[in-house]
Amino acid sequence: xxxxxxxxxxxxxxxxxxxxxxxxxxxxxxxxxxxxxxxxxxxxxxxxxxxxxxxxxxxxxxxxxxxxxxxxxxxxxxxxxxxxxxxxxxxxxxxxxxxxxxxxxxxxxxxxxxxxxxxxxxxxxxxxxxxxxxxxxxxxxxxxxxxxxxxxxxxxxxxxxxxxxxxxxxxxxxxxxxxxxxxxxxxxxxxxxxxxxxxxxxxxxxxxxxxx
Ligand code: 5GP
Numbered sequence: 001x002x003x004x005x006x007x008x009x010x011x012x013x014x015x016x017x018x019x020x021x022x023x024x025x026x027x028x029x030x031x032x033x034x035x036x037x038x039x040x041x042x043x044x045x046x047x048x049x050x051x052x053x054x055x056x057x058x059x060x061x062x063x064x065x066x067x068x069x070x071x072x073x074x075x076x077x078x079x080x081x082x083x084x085x086x087x088x089x090x091x092x093x094x095x096x097x098x099x100x101x102x103x104x105x106x107x108x109x110x111x112x113x114x115x116x117x118x119x120x121x122x123x124x125x126x127x128x129x130x131x132x133x134x135x136x137x138x139x140x141x142x143x144x145x146x147x148x149x150x151x152x153x154x155x156x157x158x159x160x161x162x163x164x165x166x167x168x169x170x171x172x173x174x175x176x177x178x179x180x181x182x183x184x185x186x187x188x189x190x191x192x193x194x195x196x197x198x199x200x201x202x203x204x205x206x207x208x209x210x211x212x
Contacts, residue, residue: 020130080117
């Protein structure tokens, strides 16, 4: 028996996709989770929107022109991309693939169209849908974000309800009532996913083959 077969090597990392309707608090939950679980690697997205005050290139986003973004798509460098409120957002492919291969878990915090595209190429990912505690609460969050007119609020609510209908494609649903509780649930999901028989079994097969 060689040492390769009697220790469990570091397995491939898990891709976690955290998504949900606009206004549900994905960004807040993801930021809190990164503090609580610094070993989860955050994938920095590319976007064509302008930086907001305090946002740093390569930390919050990779800020691109529309032409640059188009080139990344054509070069197949995007794992997924989507157009959201007039801007493009996308996940650089290479970083995600290399980090998973190195055995680290990677989290994507993305809107629903992009999440569904990831599912087509990364079905083994863990897809988590964040829900508001109620539709009234979602409306409050949308309203307190800015000075939108009633018409804009109605149209955002209707988009949010369409987005919620897509939750059937996800593995888990978490109600974002308290950020700490939502993060603890994501950590629990990850712990359980690492113990899935099919993730552990290939290594045990190596043990068995090494003995027989
Ligand atoms: P914001 O402009 O507020 O930073 O982000 C707007 C929306 O884009 C959020 O719902 C956020 O989750 C989503 N988003 C951020 N990065 C990506 C990405 O790489 N791909 C997709 N599909 N959506 C993203």
